Amino acid sequence: MKHWIFFLVLFGNSLMAQKSFILGATLGNEPVQCGKWVVNKQNDSLQVNRCAMYLSNLQFFENGKPLTAPEKPILINFCNGAFEFKQVPQNADSVTFSVGIDSLIQTAGAMGGDLDPVNGMYWTWQSGYIHVKVEAQTSLLASELHSIVCHLGGYSAPFNTNRMKGFKLNDKMLYRLNLDQFLAAESFTTVRKIMSPSLLATKLSDAFIDSISPVR
Amino acid sequence: MRIAAGLFLLSMVMISWIGLQFDEVYSPPHFPKPAYQFEENPLTRDGIQLGRALFYDNLLSANNMVSCASCHSVYNAFAHTDHALSHGIEDRIGKRNAPALINLAWQKRFMWDGAIHHLDMQALAPISHRDEMGSSIAEVTQKLQASKVYPPLFEAAWGSPEVTGERVLKSLSQFMLTLVSAGSKYDRVKLHQAQFTEQEARGYEVFKAHCNSCHTEPLFTSNEFKNNGLPVNQALNDMGRYGITQNIDDSLCFKVPTLRNLKYTYPYMHDGRFETLSEVLRHYTRNLRNTAKQDAQLSQGFPMGGNAKVDLTAFLLTLSDSAFVFNPNLAFPREILLNNH
Structure with missing residues (x-):
């Protein structure tokens, strides 16, 4: 719990001033610091070097009725800190969002801003945005470089990796991507390099969205 | 009244110079409706000229030695005849024959395996492939921004000198969309x-x-x-x-x-x-x-x-279509690139 005080100090200042939705990533139960080695509960040393994702269709509701329009895709680079969305309606009681880019945007051609391919979140060998990029090293894996390279993408059946999530809003409105939980996904025990749309990528997308939860 | 008439005339001049209707200018009457969504990237003369400069510029490769035109030569109808397989930086050889870039507005899938689903995104593949241009769109935008040639061209085409990946890709598309061969x-x-x-x-x-x-x-x-x-x-x-x-x-x-x-x-x-x-x-x-x-x-x-x-x-x-192959509007843009780098 003490680590979450640190987390709140880092990312929760604005809670006092205005209503914000905050999503941060944690490793070893602390806010992730890319490039820093962390020892987890299983005594595995982990270092996350890259952690980014597209958050799409962020939308707030009251009693099931939408209070806001779905937001455009936002590129979150957790290596730069937590994501904070400051325009949460005062009376909002729930939120939904998806991780990934929907097929309409995927097939619409070149785009700018967060969707500009210069951000390194677009595959070059085939068309499609990379929805999630997690690159990490661990002391326990027997792979050549003890590394995990996880680039999740794919927008059409049977390898659609878009995933939707919804929460009842609590007072804190603080959410976390638990990287310890995600990197412990069963799929990583056999394959450590996932860089194309595939059945494995869809399973890991399930694991990724399951790793996002409210901070209690 | 005079002001309104003047504005109307000015707008007509602007339309004639800025907006190019693909159907009117490039689409042959016996061709079907193009697949490309022009409303997402309307053709302009400045956009096409910028795309043409980018297409012929070696700056897009990691060692500034290879351009799109290296494998897609106008004299070969935008294919390549020197090699069976594409020839990239440092004499690296790819694993496929460079296809002819012809009538791309009517195509929905690109590359021999259809890996690319939109013309705008096609250039990312050769720019990034280690056996082709070996660079990245991020690196390319930085080099273009730092050059003397390109910021004014981007300003003319896009309204500001800022070089972005989106603008680079859309400009390349604009030029490639004009590679219409229907004069055989x-x-x-x-x-x-x-x-x-x-x-x-x-x-x-x-x-x-x-x-x-x-x-x-x-x-x-x-x-x-x-x-x-x-x-x-x-x-x-x-x-x-x-x-x-x-x-x-x-x-x-x-x-x-x-x-x-x-x-x-x-x-x-x-x-x-x-x-x-x-x-x-x-x-x-x-x-x-x-x-x-x-x-x-x-x-x-x-x-x-x-x-x-x-x-x-x-x-x-x-x-x-010899008129296509020898079309000076599709050839190396000497006026832009020669002696400018």
Whole structure:
């Protein structure tokens, strides 16, 4: 719990001033610091070097009725800190969002801003945005470089990796991507390099969205 | 009133110079509706000129030695004839024959395996591939921003000198969309401006009987992916569209290429294994093996006598568009790039 005080100090200042939705990533139960080695509960040393994702269709509701329009895709680079969305309606009681880019945007051609391919979140060998990029090293894996390279993408059946999530809003409105939980996904025990749309990528997308939860 | 009239006249001048209606300027009357969504990237003269400069500029490669035009030469109808396989930086060789960039506005999938689903995103592949240009779109935008040439060109085309990945890709698309080839003898015949010779007319009948289902008029491609019976090249082990879809039915399926300008676009096939049209016709008339994976339309082969082959070849050569190949508006932009880097 003490680590979450640190987390709140880092990312929760604005809670006092205005209503914000905050999503941060944690490793070893602390806010992730890319490039820093962390020892987890299983005594595995982990270092996350890259952690980014597209958050799409962020939308707030009251009693099931939408209070806001779905937001455009936002590129979150957790290596730069937590994501904070400051325009949460005062009376909002729930939120939904998806991780990934929907097929309409995927097939619409070149785009700018967060969707500009210069951000390194677009595959070059085939068309499609990379929805999630997690690159990490661990002391326990027997792979050549003890590394995990996880680039999740794919927008059409049977390898659609878009995933939707919804929460009842609590007072804190603080959410976390638990990287310890995600990197412990069963799929990583056999394959450590996932860089194309595939059945494995869809399973890991399930694991990724399951790793996002409210901070209690 | 005078001000309103002046504004109207000014707007008309602006439209005539800025907005280019693809249908009016580039789309031939006997072609179908283009697939490209022009409303997302309206053509402008400045956008096309910027794209043309980018297309010919070696700056897009990691070592500033290779441009898009290195493998897609105007004199080869935007294909490449020096090598069977594409030739990249540091003399690296890829695993596929550089396809001809022709009539791209009518295509929905790009590359031999259809890996790219939008023309705007196509350039990312060669820019990034280590055996082609070996760079990245992020690196390219930084180099362009730092150059003396490009910020003014971006300002003219996009309203500000800022170089972004989106602008680079859309500008390249604008130029590539103007690579419209519809000035061959075949086209003139279709527009009642010329007539086939007797031999060409006989060849046209052979073509319609045996080739048109895949190399469909008037684009001379169905834009589908087919297994045309070629055995896999063991050195390349290229399984074609299967590599994208992971569907076993797509194994050894490659995009049906256009037959337009094949006079200029040798060698042929996805791996450039055939140097001449004779070799291509020999494959379809004699060498087809009736394998389970081969496209069903090829199951009977193409029994064809020598005269029919000659007639067919005569027809295929009517698809040559010399006006396209020697169009100065598509050639190296000396006025922009020469002595500017």
